[in-house]
Amino acid sequence: MTSHFEPHEIVAHAVSMVSGKWKVAILSNLSHGPVRYNELQRLLGPISAKVLTDQLGEMEDDELVTRTPLSISSKSYGYESTNLGIRLWRRLSLFGEFHKDFSPRTFLSTVAESNHIA
Numbered sequence: 001m002t003s004h005f006e007p008h009e010i011v012a013h014a015v016s017m018v019s020g021k022w023k024v025a026i027l028s029n030l031s032h033g034p035v036r037y038n039e040l041q042r043l044l045g046p047i048s049a050k051v052l053t054d055q056l057g058e059m060e061d062d063e064l065v066t067r068t069p070l071s072i073s074s075k076s077y078g079y080e081s082t083n084l085g086i087r088l089w090r091r092l093s094l095f096g097e098f099h100k101d102f103s104p105r106t107f108l109s110t111v112a113e114s115n116h117i118a
Helices: 005-019 023-030 035-042 050-059 081-090 092-100 103-113
Strands: 066-070 075-083
Touching: 005 066, 005 081, 023 035, 023 050, 023 066, 023 081, 035 075, 050 066, 075 081, 075 103, 081 092
Parallel strands: none
Antiparallel strands: 066 075
């Protein structure tokens, strides 16, 4: 039996996979290849180790990122996007194009024009 999902359900699920303050930034930073945990924390700026660990764990559960030990003797790990994570990031990055077209200033101008407000 094949499950049928409505388009809005599929989009809602994809959005839920990157909900949270840091997940989109994490995907962005992992889009160029593997990154060590400490380097990722440095790149993200004001994120606590607990929050980063929690966000990465959720993203691992959703199969967006993988964690790889960097050596047997150390407790250092590297993270990288999975194929699913890469595909999702490519689609999310399109929002940058949307923002160019609909920055707050442009959006307000468009609304004003459509309502004949000067």
